[in-house]
Amino acid sequence: MVEHRPWSDIIAYAILTFGVFIVAFPVYLALIASTHDAATVVGGNMPLLPGGHVLENYYRAIFVGGSRTSREPVGQMLLNSFISATGIAVGKIFISILSAYAVVYFRFPFRKTAFWIIFVTLMLPVEVRIYPTYKVVADLHMLDTYAGLILPLIASATGTLLFRQFFMTVPDELLEASRIDGAGPFRFFWDTLLPLSVTTIAALFVIQFIYGWNQYLWPLLITTQDSMQTIVTGIKKMLTTTDELAEWQLAMATAVLAMLPPVAVVVFMQRLFVRGLVETEK
Amino acid sequence: MANVSLRDVRKTYAGGFEAIKGINFEVGDGQFCVLVGPSGCGKSTLLRMVAGLETVTGGEIDIGGRVVNQIEPAQRDIAMVFQNYALYPHMSVYNNMAYGLRNRRMGEAEIKTRVDEAARILELGAMLERKPRQLSGGQRQRVAMGRAIVRQPKVFLFDEPLSNLDAKLRIAMRIEIRKLQRRLKTTSIYVTHDQLEAMTLADILVVMNGGQVEQIGNPLAIYQKPATTFVASFIGAPPMNLMPLQSDELTSQLAGHGSATGGEAGILGIRPEDFMISNEALEGGIALDLTVEAIERVGAETFIYGTRQREIQGIAANPGELPPGEVIVRIPGATAPASANWACRGTRVNHPEPSPGSASPAPMPPESAVDGFCRGCRGA
Amino acid sequence: MEKSAVFNSRLLPYLLLTPQLIITFVFFYWPASQAFWQSFLREDAFGLSSEFIGLENYQALFAQPEYYKAMLTTVVFSTLVAGLSLSIALLFATQADKNLKSAPLYKTFMIWPYAVAPAVAGVLWIFMFQPSLGTLARPLRYMNFDWNPLLNGKHAMALVVMAAVWKQISYNFLFFLAGLQSIPKSVIEAGAIDGAGPMRRFWTIVFPLLSPTTFFLLVVNVVYVFFDTFGIIDAVTGGGPAGATTTLVYKVYADGRLGGDLGSSAAQSVVLMVIVIALTAIQFRYIERKVQY
Numbered sequence: 001m002v003e004h005r006p007w008s009d010i011i012a013y014a015i016l017t018f019g020v021f022i023v024a025f026p027v028y029l030a031l032i033a034s035t036h037d038a039a040t041v042v043g044g045n046m047p048l049l050p051g052g053h054v055l056e057n058y059y060r061a062i063f064v065g066g067s068r069t070s071r072e073p074v075g076q077m078l079l080n081s082f083i084s085a086t087g088i089a090v091g092k093i094f095i096s097i098l099s100a101y102a103v104v105y106f107r108f109p110f111r112k113t114a115f116w117i118i119f120v121t122l123m124l125p126v127e128v129r130i131y132p133t134y135k136v137v138a139d140l141h142m143l144d145t146y147a148g149l150i151l152p153l154i155a156s157a158t159g160t161l162l163f164r165q166f167f168m169t170v171p172d173e174l175l176e177a178s179r180i181d182g183a184g185p186f187r188f189f190w191d192t193l194l195p196l197s198v199t200t201i202a203a204l205f206v207i208q209f210i211y212g213w214n215q216y217l218w219p220l221l222i223t224t225q226d227s228m229q230t231i232v233t234g235i236k237k238m239l240t241t242t243d244e245l246a247e248w249q250l251a252m253a254t255a256v257l258a259m260l261p262p263v264a265v266v267v268f269m270q271r272l273f274v275r276g277l278v279e280t281e282k
Numbered sequence: 283m284a285n286v287s288l289r290d291v292r293k294t295y296a297g298g299f300e301a302i303k304g305i306n307f308e309v310g311d312g313q314f315c316v317l318v319g320p321s322g323c324g325k326s327t328l329l330r331m332v333a334g335l336e337t338v339t340g341g342e343i344d345i346g347g348r349v350v351n352q353i354e355p356a357q358r359d360i361a362m363v364f365q366n367y368a369l370y371p372h373m374s375v376y377n378n379m380a381y382g383l384r385n386r387r388m389g390e391a392e393i394k395t396r397v398d399e400a401a402r403i404l405e406l407g408a409m410l411e412r413k414p415r416q417l418s419g420g421q422r423q424r425v426a427m428g429r430a431i432v433r434q435p436k437v438f439l440f441d442e443p444l445s446n447l448d449a450k451l452r453i454a455m456r457i458e459i460r461k462l463q464r465r466l467k468t469t470s471i472y473v474t475h476d477q478l479e480a481m482t483l484a485d486i487l488v489v490m491n492g493g494q495v496e497q498i499g500n501p502l503a504i505y506q507k508p509a510t511t512f513v514a515s516f517i518g519a520p521p522m523n524l525m526p527l528q529s530d531e532l533t534s535q536l537a538g539h540g541s542a543t544g545g546e547a548g549i550l551g552i553r554p555e556d557f558m559i560s561n562e563a564l565e566g567g568i569a570l571d572l573t574v575e576a577i578e579r580v581g582a583e584t585f586i587y588g589t590r591q592r593e594i595q596g597i598a599a600n601p602g603e604l605p606p607g608e609v610i611v612r613i614p615g616a617t618a619p620a621s622a623n624w625a626c627r628g629t630r631v632n633h634p635e636p637s638p639g640s641a642s643p644a645p646m647p648p649e650s651a652v653d654g655f656c657r658g659c660r661g662a
Numbered sequence: 663m664e665k666s667a668v669f670n671s672r673l674l675p676y677l678l679l680t681p682q683l684i685i686t687f688v689f690f691y692w693p694a695s696q697a698f699w700q701s702f703l704r705e706d707a708f709g710l711s712s713e714f715i716g717l718e719n720y721q722a723l724f725a726q727p728e729y730y731k732a733m734l735t736t737v738v739f740s741t742l743v744a745g746l747s748l749s750i751a752l753l754f755a756t757q758a759d760k761n762l763k764s765a766p767l768y769k770t771f772m773i774w775p776y777a778v779a780p781a782v783a784g785v786l787w788i789f790m791f792q793p794s795l796g797t798l799a800r801p802l803r804y805m806n807f808d809w810n811p812l813l814n815g816k817h818a819m820a821l822v823v824m825a826a827v828w829k830q831i832s833y834n835f836l837f838f839l840a841g842l843q844s845i846p847k848s849v850i851e852a853g854a855i856d857g858a859g860p861m862r863r864f865w866t867i868v869f870p871l872l873s874p875t876t877f878f879l880l881v882v883n884v885v886y887v888f889f890d891t892f893g894i895i896d897a898v899t900g901g902g903p904a905g906a907t908t909t910l911v912y913k914v915y916a917d918g919r920l921g922g923d924l925g926s927s928a929a930q931s932v933v934l935m936v937i938v939i940a941l942t943a944i945q946f947r948y949i950e951r952k953v954q955y
Contacts, residue, residue, distance in 0.1 A: 001854060002334040002354055008860065012757040019754045019831075020771045026786040026828065027778075029797055033789065048797075095682040102678035107668050114679055121690050123942045127889045127911050128934045131918050131927055132693035132700070152689040160682065172665060185669045214779030216893035217915065232779045236897050239785065248789065255782050255789075262777035270770060277776075277833075278840060335851050356857040368848035372870045381866075382856030429856070 027259065034058070034253035057253045074254050077231040080149075081213055082261070084230060087150040088212030089205045096159025096204075097197070101189060103160075104167040105175070121156045126218055134221050144228045149219055153212060159204055166200045167193070203272045210262045210273075231258040284346045284436035284469045285311045286332065292340035293327060301327050303493040304341070309486060312467045314460070318480035319490035320516070325473045326441055328490075332471060333362050333439050346436050356385075361430035362439040366446060367422045369414040369429075375401075376410040379429050393432075400428040403462070420451050427459075431466070438463070440472040444479065456482060477517050481505070489513050514551050520585065520610045525550045554585070554612035586611040694935070700928035719929040728905060729913070729930075736888065736909040739823065743891075744883040747827040748876070751834030756864065758835075759842045769839065775832040780825075780890055784897030787825035811899065815906025818899045822907050825894045830886060834879050841875035842868065881945040885938065910934055 036051035062075045103115050126133065133152050142148035170193065178188045219230045229237065235258055238251045266273050286309040293302040302324050309315040317325040330336040332343055334355035342349050350358050361382075369378050376397060383393045401407045404424040414422055423443060430438055440459070444452045460483055463470050474480055480487055481501045489496045489504065489512075497509040508514035508522070515521040578585040588609050701719055703712040723729050754772060758765050775783075790798045793810050802809040811817040845868060853863045892911050895901060901908040901916055908916065911934065918927045 001851070002337055002352065003860075004352070004354060005860065009760070009762065012760050012762055015753060015757045016762075016768045019750075019757075020768060022828070023772060023775055023831070026783075026790055029790055030786050095685060098678040099682040102675040104665055105668055106671065106675035106678075108672065108675045111675070114683065117691075118682060118686060121686055123939050124690070124694065124935055125885075125889050125938070127892060127914075128931055128938060129690070129693045129697055130915065131924070131931070132696040133689060135696070136688065136693050151685060155685050155689040168665070175665075175668075185671055185674055188669075210777050214777075214781075214893075216779060216781040216896070220896075221915075232781050232893070235785050236781055239788070239897075248795065251785065252789065255785050258782050259778050262779075263774050266774050266777040267770065270773070274773070274836060277836065333855060335854070355851075355855045356859070360855065362852070362855050364848045364852060366846070366848060368846065368852040370849060370852070370867060381853075381858075385857035385862065429852075433856075 027256075030252040030255050033249055034256050036249055038247055038249055053249070057249050058257075062257070074231060074234065074257060076227055077229050077234040077254075078257060080146075080228060081230040081232065081258075083146055084149040084215070084219070085209045085212035085261075087146060088153050088215075089208035091150055092154040092159045092208050093201055093204055095154060096157075097163050097201070099160045100163030100167055101193070104164055105185070105188075118157045118160050122158065122161070125156075126152060130217065130221060137222055143222050144225050148222050149215075149228075149230075150212075153215065153218060159208070162200060162204055163197070166197060170196060199272070199275075202269070203275045206265055206269050206273045207277060209265060213262050285309060285313075286315075286346075286437060286469060286471065287344040288328075288332075288341070289344065290341035291328070291331065291338060291343060293324075293331060293336065294339045301493050302331070302339075305495055307486075307488060307495065307498050309469055309471060311469055313485045314463050314470045314472065314483060315486045315488060316472045316474060316480045316484035317488045317490055318474055318477055318516075319496075321475060322492075323490040324493040325475075325490050329439055329441055329471060329473045332437070333360055334358055359436045360439055361433045361435040361437075362441065363423075363426045363430055363443045365442040367414075367426040367443075369422055369425055371414055374411050374413055375406060375417070375425050375428075378414070378425055379432050382429065382433050396432040396434075397428075400431045403431070403465075404428050419447055420455065423447065423455060427462070431462075436469065438468050438470040440470065442474055444474070444476075452479075459483065477519065481517070489516065491516075508551070511551075518553060520554050520612065522551050522553050523609045525552070525609065554610045557611040557613070584613050586613070697928045697931045697935075700924055701932045702925075703928075704925045715925070719925040720933075723926060723929050723933070728908075731905060732908050732910050732913045735819075735905075735907065739819070739826075739891070739907075739909060740884050740887040742823045743826045743830065743887050744880060746823070747830040747834055747883060748879060750827070751831045752838050752876075754831070754835050755838035755842055756868075758839055772835050773832045775829055776836075778829060779893060780829060781893030781897045783825050783829045784822075784894035787821060787828070787894075788898045791821055813903055815903055818903055818907050822891070822894055822898050825898060826887065826891050829894070830883060834883070837875055837879055838872070841872050845871050877948060878945065881941060885941060888934070888938070910937075 032048060032050055034057050035054045037053045037056075062073060062078070099114075099118060103111060137143060137148045137152065140148075142151070174192055175188060178192055183191065213230075214232060215230070216232050216236075219233045220236075223229055223233070231254065235251060235254050238247065238254060288305050288307055291302060291305045292300070294300045305328060307315075317328060319325050327336060331338050332345075334350065334353065338351045343351055345358060345360070370381065373381065379397045379400060380393045383396065397410070398407075401410060404427060406421070406424055406428055409417060409421060409425075414425065417425065426443070443459075444455055447455060456479060459472075472479075472483060484501050486498065487501045487504055488498050491512050497504055497513045504513060505517055508517060511524055515524060574586055574588045576587040578587075588611065700712075702714055702716060704715045704719070705712045758768055758772070762768075778786075788796075788811075790796050791809070791811065793799050793803075793812065799809055808814075809817060811821045849867060849871075850863060853867045858866065888909070889911055891909065892915070895907050895909065895912050899907045901912045910930065914927055914930045914934065917923065917930070
């Protein structure tokens, strides 16, 4: 378009750059802090450029652990986060794809009821029912276990809804052709539907992995042992806000480590991530 | 005075692609100019440059005596009807039409007068309070036109407005647009890929191909005297038969017509309706032997598809042209002789051209004996 | 919307549904109904017996000033976070929507904060604003501004709001950008020809057409503040000072940690459930009646 607003593009660049700055600055500071030693960080005049203690800090964080409030090395916490996030993602995908398949491709009594039972779970996030759920998990002896971390969080219907929507867009003719070719429900699912669903599965995996990795309240409640902490809950335990002598540089190194996997997932799988986000929220 | 002049207008995109390669023409005040051509020829781009929706890389666009290259669309005093109507979905029909006037700070009373008048002309009175999604395609199209009319601009710009309508509606709307333009006397530039729309609407027809103008002129003149093989096969349906002839064929058949020079090969163009069936060559005409391949009877006419016995290999057809060797004949009436091999004789010849596949328009030959054959030998 | 081509097995669908139904029952319906039931009970100090007391828990709850304070905090918090993060995200989205050359690069940069856990975001911001060693706290000290989120409730709230807004910008940005790009370009061009400059085009054409997205994001942002900000609050202020940053969710957690008043905690949970259901119902209802353009 012929438009004489030369400053329009300049303003746009300025605003966007400012936006990127706002978004990046806290993380940048954390990165810097993780490269200095304790005295510099705590002294109140930390420089804005990296220092030389990168290896030392990260080594200590991952393998040795903070000396004061948390005795657990971050390596273990990273592992816990990883197991729990992957478990949540895989678990949710597994049960939702089966349920969605049942609800879409079969006719049976109480089909609609079953669907609504599952659908209602969308309404209440886990934070609303924390203590009763805690009691259930305790009664099942699942405190401080991976199962306890994972199972309650796969109970919501986001995956089922997503797969249902996707299955509705698959043409009927595919099923009819399969049946003519003699395929039963298993074959159809395994040979036809599953390959078609790969992108949707990947998108859901990305979203759920990030969701699972970033969980805070639930892991906080049900894990008491240090060895079962996830990295996200572990960070908080490394700090006490009144105590300036908490090891901030290690905490920042931990924060950086806590951010890396989900951010990597978002950046490298950006298209899948965006698609997953938009599809699950509709 | 609301004439539009394009002087050596060019457009090159950022990647280096030259979409418009130097266009020159002028549309007089009150004239209806149609830009026609195949997809990708640049006609929409050119229209959008006149509107100010695309920038101009070279040359000048002049509206009413004022060079508008650097002027924003809102200041050019133009109105545009888009292919998908581009109505404001969240506004009522009334507000759609009033929007442009409100932007120019016109008083509400005067806005109402203008909108009501446009609604009356376009028969939209009952729909002023409805939203676009509640209207049919034809109604939306009329609202789009109403939005253009109330502005009383210097120039109307139409970007394939009828493409999204069904065939019957298209014909009716075509007539409406023409009547409207005649009544309002506003200079109009109209883009279409449909050569029938082009022929029926235009005062001035501009045939474009590959970013350049192939021919400009009165529609009938273009029909009868196409300047290039492209124009010859693009305008007119079914397309003109373009037959490469060897020089000896030309010489022998056109002997005496003066414009064919001996020793050159050429392309002979004959429109399907200019053939008739005859057993012998008529005086001053060309005779061809055809093998009939298919016959289509559509009621008022019959189309006969055949191939010449002598074909010249290695010549590919351009879009809109017939495959090499294929000839279409169009005769009135519903019957055709049933015999298997029979001959058609032509009675009109277009001026021959230098060589097959030449892209530059051939200069018009001097007026000579190739013009002015009569068509009245039917039924003989 | 139903498929017409289906399988006719009798048993299989039930088998397929079983995993999800079991999990949903054990970890959703059972706890939710427990919460509901317990809100009508009072337990003794050892949890050995309980008595039915009807709505007494609720009455006690609504008589507590701390409860109203938590409600107020939640409302203030939601308004600030939703308002700020939506406006800022919209600003960024409109700039990114212009046909700039490096727009895709900016887009990538803007979306990754979504991947940061709220708790981690809280940690980052408390680090920046820690009164004695925070990098951004320094300029405040130079200006003799007594910045102390550990003691001053308003400062604490400001810090939590900033962290929450920071995290939420990228989510809103994504959806706004998608919404902007779904508006047909020709409608904007028609507006330009009709004499509207960029600002007028934005407010009279683009913004109204963006309203479904805006409404959707509004609801999502409010739900986000209600629940997902728990991590930020816990990391930054622990709900203090003196309850200044305690939202309804945080109160449920804190009360449960401290005392053994299961009844009150359950009642709070039920109240939260009702609020969320209402919000979600509004959202579904509106989206269903959403106008098709």
